[in-house]
Amino acid sequence: MRAFDYAAPRSLDETFPLLADGRRVRFLAGGTDIIVQLREGRAECDLLVDLKRIPELRRIEIRPDGTLAIGAAVPCAEVYEHPEVRRRWPALVDAASLIGGIQIQSRASLGGNICNASPAADSVPALIVLGARLVLASARGERELPIEGFFRGPGQTVLQPGELLVRIEVPPLPPCSGARFLRFIPRNEMDIAVANAAAFLRLDDDGRIAQARVALGAVAPTPLLVAEAGELLAGQQPNDELFARAGELAAAAARPITDVRGSVLQRRHLARVLTVRALRGALARAQEGS
Amino acid sequence: MTTIERPRYQVIGTRPIRPDGVEKVTGRALYGADVRLPGTIYGRVLRSPHAHARILRIDTSAAERMPGVLAVVTHRDLPAVADGIQNLGETAVNVRELAANLLADDKVLYHGHAVAAVAAVSPHLAEEALGAITVEYEVLPPVLDVREAMREDAPLLDESRRTKNIAGQVVGERPSNIAMHHRFEAGDVEAAFAKASVVIEREFRTKMVHQGYIEPQNATAVWNQDGTVTIWTSTQGAFAVRGQVAELLRLPVSKVRVVPMEIGGGFGGKIPVYLEPLAALLSRKAGGRPVKMTMSRTEVFQATGPTSGTWIRVKAGADAEGRLLAVEAELCYEAGAFPGSSVNAGAMCMLAPYDVENFRIDTYDVVVNKPKTAAYRAPGAPAAAFAMESVVDELCRALKMDPLAFRLKNSSREGTRQVSGVPFPRIGHEECVRAAMESDHYRSPIEGPNRGRGVASGFWFNGGMQSTVLVAVNPDGTVNLIEGNTDIGGTRASLAMQLAEALGIPYEDVKPFVADTDSIGHNDVTGGSRTTFATGLAVYEAAMDIRRQMVARAARILNLPEEDLEYVDGGVQSKSDPSKRIGFKEIARQQARTGGPITGKASLVARGVGPAFSTQIVDVEVDPETGKVTILRYTVVQDAGRAIHPSYVEGQMQGGVAQGIGWALHEEYCYDEQGHLLNANFLDYRIPTALDLPPIETVIVEVPNPAHPFGVRGVGEVSIVPPLAAIANAIYDAIGVRFTDLPISPRRIVEALYGGKEG
């Protein structure tokens, strides 16, 4: 590991000037990815900026309009232990409680999981189907975008130099809706998804699907929103046969690779299996809520 | 359960707290990483990025010029070592190859092969200095798979290598990666197959796997001004380290002192040296500063010794009554970069559960561009048993015969000849199979879709070898037990219990201490499941030595002739008048006045090794959509001879099964085509977590070893032998697919069920 400078600003205003002098900057929240990468020489930086002392990045807040706003440096454990998050956004709890073990969850942040931009990031498919938006900030001000537009490739995002993720905003779940996130790992813990999937369903008064979203991870260079599955499902009566067809669309949308964690065949197959299972889970939650 | 009635013991068979327990659970126990000497500097190793390359040039001058860098070594700094052989316990090691594995000479032979080492005032500086070393390589095509390496047109790791037999005779004309070929043969195999009503022939593959000990290799060395070397390290055998270091550095053993620290697992992998000689050489170059070296997990995977990947063909035939008539097999084991796999051990284990008169087993020890293999728990046996026990399962299905009934019918027993021609002493395979048949597990039905049950048996020789112990009686009546075996699996407790039993004193009054190589006579490694048996024999003899002295001292105190006295229940009493008695503590208290300190000792080569068998039952459920295998229930039956401390015996049984489950379902070294190891970390090299293992039920069978005063057999290794086949057999039972390649990972199951290799 090469020597680097470390800064721990107390506000965003203190942060932006640190990003302006041309040094290669990496951000530290939980550090569960970046510290390992620096130690193994997979990442290098001149300056490591610790974001944990910036209060607005450490807050979870539910706004009057029902939007959930999660500061980029909030650890996963604070997300899944939050009573309102548990009640209103269980799919987010599915995801946040699967990232690493207890020790990791007490450090690792959703923001870090997103910005690390692993195709297998467990928080992302759930946030995609929940319609989450990301708020990015720089000295020039803030901008926001839907999370599925944030990724450019493995480890690559739309973040500009001098810009950082400050907040994740999740809209309130409409009535009669539910979402579920699932992943497949070979073991039962301490593993990275071979594939993962999330589904969101909103039902109308007749129990038909009014709106659906399906997202996949670890089966393409970036997490995928499978729009065609949502289109297929919308307006239909939910049943196994329909879900199986949605699973086929998900498998067809997958563009997996073979690597040490899984093969093309296995990942495409899992995209289908997990989509069907996530849809069933989302349906159960939607029906529970209605 | 108890197979044979046990004598009434006071200590043996109880479950006291281990002597090292408090230190370990409070974090006070000292491991190699805890060694902190004044003036310590830190060593790091430069490793090859290539699997196979010629080294054209190494330039260390820039690194040597860096401020804070105090020493750099390459193979040129290794004292020239002739092509000699040194005996490491029973492992024959070619010193030239040991040296070339330590620091590559003209070629690097695997990804991660050490090329140079640096010592600097900080670990980070040492690492930066590695980057300042220039190495020019001529990259060569690697050969990674045992069958590929055996082809005549395969890239050669060593152009001068010719295939030899076990007597060292060259048996092949051409250069070859096949270092050794051997054949075990008896009876008339062809005639026997002709009589068989069922013959099954299959090919099996297993991947290279690692022991996965939690504590990485480490060493701190000081080259003292008087020319002696002191080494603190994590090892299974301080004397084995002393011998290897002395050989590699051309020093007399008396100049090398090895202090064994506590050890965080070894499983056979901590017998060879990797860092110790480097730390010593760096210390010498750095003017005698202590040099501390610790491997990262990546280095452990890349450059220490895993066990072989294998290709095995087995053909077995049985008659209509279920008698095993003949077995033919070929075993090809990857030795890694240098010869010396455990292929012959595999061959000698695979048929051990059976009494079969006709067999022919060909073994091949093959070098490939992967790390040099080391011992791993029952080395060689699990892969061979995977193949044989899978074929036996198929024979049983074809014969519609209960697989345990088949094993009982064909079981080896006392007098059965092993494939080596050596007859078995009293063994307990039949008793294990019977206990498995009578277990609650086997009597309970397995029901439900995608669920299945498998069984398998396994064998391991166990070891004897050399041990020394010293026993000193303290004036307060407690006893110091000084021994030279690192405590990996509870041997302080098992040895202290044997001493307490033999002396008739409380377990708590025995204080075991693991000494360094300057403080006690030779001890072979804590390995081969030998310590509780072999060092236990030495403990027993030393106790008899103490008892004789106690009788002599009592004679003086009681003023009675020695002939009238006998040692009974922790004291000495008159044979003619047992009321004339003096206790152990009182004799101890008076020792200064009766002739001075009472000490006992024993040194021996342990004879009468009791071999071990295990029979195991596993129930699995397979998720046919994801390929995930859940172990529903697991029972391990094992003959322990006599369980000194049943909890630690059960721990060994469960530990071997846990490793076997990982090997069966998940663990494998993954390489790309250039020979880069892709999963050198615990994230992608998947050992089972606590959540992946069911409670592992244990059934201890006790068929005492007649050659040990308490009946002890080694218990450390055999439990890893049956799981690979037991699980494969259970998966077949669950989903009707016979897996002959390990690991049976979710990926392989999905690919088998849903077709094709790639989608």
Added chain:
Amino acid sequence: MPTVRLPALFRERCGGATAVTVEGSTLGEVLLALDRRCPGIFELLVEGGSIRPELAVAIDGETGSYLLDEPVPPGAEIAILPAIAGG
């Protein structure tokens, strides 16, 4: 007289026999006697005055690192096998 059981690779040297009974009261004497029946076998088994480290010898079922002066009981059975290591 002791009997030596031969691994397959030495049988050719001994006219195909799987076991040979020879005179001798020490391991060395037995192996020299064996060599008279199966010429050249002694130097295959013994290197520098000791059994080759790649090999092990079992005397009446007891496998060990024996010296050549190891006493061999009358009627003993001697087997020659590859050396093995434990973990």
